[in-house]
């Protein structure tokens with residue numbers, strides 16, 4: 001199946017060089033961030049209030065909802081990237097692949113603990129995590145290996161956009177419990193830091209433009225359908241699934257005040273430029289700001305996360 005798909009895209013490349021060409025931007029021309037493994041453990045336990053985002057129920061649920069995708073998602077990303085490691089010749093990228101896998105492994109571990117807290121709180125975390133696992137198992141069974149890497153690139157683009165969204169505007173986590181604020185900002189920083197690793201491996205695997213563009217369209221539709229379904233399911237537990245004020249509150253938070261979500265769609269669209277590279281969205285200033293905060297409040301943050 002993989003060989004057939006590969007041959008097909010190569011043949012189509014001869015017919016339509018723009019759509020099916022592989023991306024040939026040299027690795028050295030792209031800006032880079034220094035990747036680092038930070039093995040943090042967060043005190044996601046019964047000391048975290050149920051509605052930890054300043055008592056805002058639907059907003060807390062939105063973050064909790066995203067957390068449910070991570071354990072299975074991060075495993076999928078690691079496997080997809082590792083499966084193409086043998087095609088990487090660039091020493092720096094090989095090193096970054098190792099750090100990427102370590103970072104995603106730690107993210108997965110911390111979101112398992114986070115989701116266990118949600119389960120304790122009575123949310124259907126186990127059920128929804130299993131649902132994500134089933135979907136990804138189906139993707140593993142049915143899609144060729146390189147397309148699974150392409151799915152990973154799409155989802156890594158989403159996580160990088162969300163990361164930028166969280167890091168750019170501190171108001172987004174105003175009022176949040178310190179443990180949860182630290183956790184989300186740490187995950188956002190590392191997603192931003194390794195934003196290009198899966199994509200560069202896809203380039204090393206000579207993945208064509210059309211494959212990543214089509215994959216992005218399908219992945220976007222499936223991912224956001226699941227996010228909306230999960231949001232309603234989680235809000236049902238709180239008895240707010242039919243509450244117009246809760247939905248309005250979430251809408252205002254995401255799109256108006258502090259807002260910012262709408263601006264992400266333009267950056268999502270950038271992915272469809274044939275010459276796109278994740279570091280076209282250069283977020284190193286945000287990373288530096290987070291690192292300075294992390295270095296300055298390191299002990300405090302450790303206390304908060306290790307409590």
Ligand SMILES: [Fe+2]
Pocket residue numbers: 074103104107108187191
């Ligand atoms: Fe992650």
Ligand SMILES: [Fe+2]
Pocket residue numbers: 077104156159191194
């Ligand atoms: Fe990631």
